[in-house]
Amino acid sequence: MATPRPRARLLAAIIPMVQECGVHAAGLTELLARSNTSRNSLYQHFPAGKGELVEAATRIVSRVVQSHLSAMADKLPEADSAEQWLDELFAFWREPLEASDYRLGSFMLAAALDETNAAVQDAAGQAFSEWTNQLANGLVSSGFADDAARSMAGLLISAIEGAIVLSRAQASSQPFDDARTQLSLLLSHQRAAALVHP
Numbered sequence: 001m002a003t004p005r006p007r008a009r010l011l012a013a014i015i016p017m018v019q020e021c022g023v024h025a026a027g028l029t030e031l032l033a034r035s036n037t038s039r040n041s042l043y044q045h046f047p048a049g050k051g052e053l054v055e056a057a058t059r060i061v062s063r064v065v066q067s068h069l070s071a072m073a074d075k076l077p078e079a080d081s082a083e084q085w086l087d088e089l090f091a092f093w094r095e096p097l098e099a100s101d102y103r104l105g106s107f108m109l110a111a112a113l114d115e116t117n118a119a120v121q122d123a124a125g126q127a128f129s130e131w132t133n134q135l136a137n138g139l140v141s142s143g144f145a146d147d148a149a150r151s152m153a154g155l156l157i158s159a160i161e162g163a164i165v166l167s168r169a170q171a172s173s174q175p176f177d178d179a180r181t182q183l184s185l186l187l188s189h190q191r192a193a194a195l196v197h198p
Contacts, residue, residue, distance in 0.1 A: 006041040013037075014050075014057050019104040023054055023114040051117045058111045058120055062127035065108070068092045069131055073138020082187040086180045089156070093164055094176050102171045106164045132157050148190060159183060 004012065013035035017026040028050060032039060046052040072089050079085035096104055112124035132153045139149035159179045166175035 006035070006037045007045040009035040009037050010042060010045065010053055011057050011060060014053055015061060015107055016104060018054065018057070018110045019107050022110045023117070023120065026050070026054075051120065054111065054114065054117065055119045055123055058108070058123040058127065061107045061111075062123070062130065065092070065127070066130055066134055069134040069138075073134055073141070076138045077142045082184040083180060086184055086187070090160065090163070090176050090180065093160055094167075094173055097164060097167055098173055102168045105168045106161055109161050109165065128157060144190060152187070152190060155186075156183065 010031070013031055014026060017031060017034065020026075028039070028042070031037075031050070032042065042053070043049065046056070072085070075088070076085055093106070108124050108127055111120050112128070114120045114124075132150070135153035135156055136146075136149040139152055140146060144152065163175040163179045167173050
């Protein structure tokens with residue numbers, strides 16, 4: 001099996017580092033050690049340094065999450081229950097968090113809080129908007145009105161990000177359980193209303 005090239009190794013290393021400790025605390029020395037990459041390679045592939053690397057990683061993470069959300073949006077109209085759909089939606093974030101013993105937080109939240117790099121913050125803001133739109137489109141396909149779909153999609157993204165933060169702080173997945181319990185009631189109510197008033 002071929003060894004990944006330096007650019008790929010840098011990207012693969014920076015993502016969990018940001019999830020673990022945020023953008024600012026993701027130091028260059030540790031990054032180079034984890035990626036087995038030289039400082040020269042970093043600046044060859046990312047001339048502006050760590051900020052440019054984090055921006056590139058933000059866009060990659062955004063696409064990966066958007067792919068999951070696209071698949072989940074497609075499944076929503078045929079989902080057996082709101083609870084089952086939410087469990088599958090949340091598992092994308094919940095399972096890696098549990099597997100890391102609650103060390104890996106939200107990459108996108110960390111990117112959004114990087115106030116020293118406007119490009120990273122902009123990329124994070126764009127990601128959240130794209131994710132919301134993706135879910136909103138799925139909700140519309142399930143019969144939701146446009147405004148209700150947009151509002152529900154925004155709430156789902158906020159609940160996911162909030163559950164990650166709380167779960168990590170409390171070393172417990174209970175926040176995801178709580179979010180599922182309450183959101184399933186709301187989602188079921190909205191789906192029923194959409195069927196009554198198509």
